[in-house]
Amino acid sequence: MKEHHHHDHGHHHPKQPDIEDQPITYYKVMTEALAELLVEKGVITAGELRAQMEEQNSRSPAFGAKLIARAWIDDSFKSRLIADVNAAAAELDIDAGDIPIRGVENTDDVHNIVVCTLCSCYPRSLIGLPPDWYKSRAYRSRTVREPRRVLGEFGTTLPEDVEVRVHDSTADLRFLVIPKRPDGTDGLDEVQLADLVTRDSMIGVSMAKTPA
Amino acid sequence: MSDFGRRHHDMGGLDSDPVEATEHDYAYWEKKIDAIRRLLADEKRKMFTVDEMRRGIEELGAKAYDEMSYYERWAASTTNVLIEKGIISIDELGRRMSEVEERLKAEASE
CATH class of the missing domain: 3.90.330.10 (Nitrile hydratase alpha /Thiocyanate hydrolase gamma)
Structure with a gap:
């Protein structure tokens, strides 16, 4: 179903096992969809999302x-x-x-x-x-x-x-x-x-x- | 003590099984929904309070509360509240989820 494969930046991704080998569950899909919609609508930016994930990852x-x-x-x-x-x-x-x-x-x-x-x-x-x-x-x-x-x-x-x-x-x-x-x-x-x-x-x- | 009026999430003091000291490394998507919720609640946006989040979880109902994982409940609650507030529509979410699913399956089979 390559016609639905929205790679809009024209290069091939290297495999990212930690991200891609997670099972494709309903709520994982929902989360990715939600993130994309919120970025497109300007509610959050991709940079803010990345920074927020890094911030929580740094807390131990x-x-x-x-x-x-x-x-x-x-x-x-x-x-x-x-x-x-x-x-x-x-x-x-x-x-x-x-x-x-x-x-x-x-x-x-x-x-x-x-x-x-x-x-x-x-x-x-x-x-x-x-x-x-x-x-x-x-x-x-x-x-x-x-x-x-x-x-x-x-x-x-x-x-x-x-x-x-x-x-x-x-x-x-x-x-x-x-x-x-x-x-x-x-x-x-x-x-x-x-x-x-x-x-x-x-x-x-x-x-x-x-x-x- | 009467349990009249006690809702499903309000479990303090009830009987339950022994505590199993389980934990897992959070998946990338779990960290992402956590980060999304925090951003929506931050000083810049103030779109989504932690109380709204918990209300959204409690409204999933007893069965969902027991059967869904912790971050599945977060994802469901966050999404429901954003739809309720009109920030996203259920149609665009459904369409985007189909696209994301196709894409993830294609990437996994590459």
Whole structure:
């Protein structure tokens, strides 16, 4: 059906396995069609679309980990991080976006865990896109009701006397867990500390790693 | 607690299966629909709020909510709301989808 093959720039594309080997599903087709129509109508430009995809691709848990490592070595920064994550991130030249994010600190007495029961709100500017399980029915349903059992399914067991606080994210307020600094890390510098901070520890389903 | 009035997406506190810690690397088209939604909602455009997005997902109905993948729901909601707002028409979308499908199939068989 070459007559429908709209190559309007007169050259042959090299094969792009990552793009073209995806199955041609209905919603993939819908997304491509939508993107083309919005560009043609001038609602968005192709450059803006590419830049937006690059921007989200660049976001990883490394951003959040930098904030946590700084908080572990600097108590006043930690206080500012708890009060206003977005402003504290700006101090380290990290753009946390416009939606307010609150820091919640894990201590010997309190463990925080974050969920979005209604959908998938998540501090994606600081830890990337949410994993599938965060958006799953099981996690969204049960975390607010039986957080200790859910934590157990992630291999995280807390002493009975530790209070578990569950935070339900919304479109208007998100949360970043400040995990407890692991024991045996006194001699580590900020970069080494950041390596111990995992995505899951900033969601609150696990602890930060202990040094190898 | 009574479940009267609870809608399908409002699942906090209900019983469910154990959490399986699954994840996958997002496909190119999934990242693209994510980027489209963010652009439509940005300061420059303000055409599509996150609340409209979620309303569009919830209106897909319980069956679709359970059977479609996460970004499939995003694509469906974004498209439906843009049609509702008159930014695209259902006819031009249908025509363009046919063209895109032909093109992708041709490229895949090259």
